[in-house]
Amino acid sequence: MIFLAVLLAAVAARADDLLHARGYKMAGDAARMRIVVNFNRDPEFRWFVMKAPHRLVVDMPEAGFSFDADDLAARGMVASVDYGNLGQGRSRIIVSFDGPFSVERLDILANESDGGFRLVADIAASSDAAFDRVMAEQVETTASTRTTPKADRLGKIAAPGDRRFRVVVDPGHGGADTGAEGETGTQEKTITLAFALELKQALERSGQFDVFLTRDRDLFLRLDERVRIAQQHEADLFISIHADAIRLKNVRGATVYTVSDKASDAEAAAKAIRENLADAIAGVAVEEENQEVADILADLIRRETQSFSIRFARSLVGELSTAIRMIPTNPHRFAGFRVLRAPDVPSVLLELGYLSNAQDEALLRDPEWREKAARGIVEAIGVFAAARQGAGG
Known part of the structure; x- marks a missing residue:
């Protein structure tokens, strides 16, 4: 009985420590979208983009997900949303778009009300050429990042x-x-x-x-x-x-x-x-x-x-x-x-x-x-x- 109690306590402690994505929301249209995901703690994420189809990929530590299927339905620029665990202590959210896009902002902000955190992504329609430039920059920077200063991105667009x-x-x-x-x-x-x-x-x-x-x-x-x-x-x-x-x-x-x-x-x-x-x-x-x-x-x-x-x-x-x-x-x-x-x-x-x-x-x-x-x-x-x-x- 003591062993079982210790085991249950360990499982409960791990559950409390597990990163949890408590909700997914998005709004916008075919030109601009905002995506918000709430977490119980800082997800320490990395993100990158992929092509064919055009996707935004957000990697994070292993997480539990509580998403409402209705909130994931395609709308605006977003064609689909997928998520799950990759194994080896990692999880991933994949947002697929119906065309090229740019990530204007992707940050973690602290929630004042409940002590949690929220991931906020502002996405805008872009061109294939601009998207390809971002992918090329990823190759030069190990294909992942946490945030990208907007001034840097603007400076690399062709004059x-x-x-x-x-x-x-x-x-x-x-x-x-x-x-x-x-x-x-x-x-x-x-x-x-x-x-x-x-x-x-x-x-x-x-x-x-x-x-x-x-x-x-x-x-x-x-x-x-x-x-x-x-x-x-x-x-x-x-x-x-x-x-x-x-x-x-x-x-x-x-x-x-x-x-x-x-x-x-x-x-x-x-x-x-x-x-x-x-x-x-x-x-x-x-x-x-x-x-x-x-x-x-x-x-x-x-x-x-x-x-x-x-x-x-x-x-x-x-x-x-x-x-x-x-x-x-x-x-x-x-x-x-x-x-x-x-x-x-x-x-x-x-x-x-x-x-x-x-x-x-x-x-x-x-x-x-x-x-x-x-x-x-x-x-x-x-x-x-x-x-x-x-x-x-």
């Missing part, structure tokens, strides 16, 4: 001057989301795709740019997927093309929008609401995330990106004003557009005109007018690209 300027053109709407409709039945998704294809050809003819489309056919894409495509191509500029319809049928002309938490005017705010509902219109559940900025550097990157977006918007208004009709009051406006929220890609939304106006609708259907508009955009991008590359990015 825009090392390659041609990259533009991602986003034809708004598509598939089940038809967008606005004109008096004669013109659908916004059709106009935006036709113009995007023509703009891509015009940009490629200049010989200065690498150009990518978020869609090249009648296809529905979530707003966060459009953002992710821009990030995967390491875009230097993202242009989302639209042609809205509003109640005031006399309003016409092109408008350029940039992102801002505070709208420039009531119409810009209403426009952002309409565009941000694109996912809901197509039957996709929209989860709004309110995550803290990971650190001061990330906030500075966003501010710099927004500054570049505004700079390009002003150039675009200037060039388009000589090519096509702009809306007469405040042709550069801003509001909280979800599709413009890539933190590291200067982005604008271009409203070519209003399908609710008969004259604009006729012009939007006119190939010659679209060609003039495309030429103006190409000129604006050329000026912007030259300024960015001349300043070293």
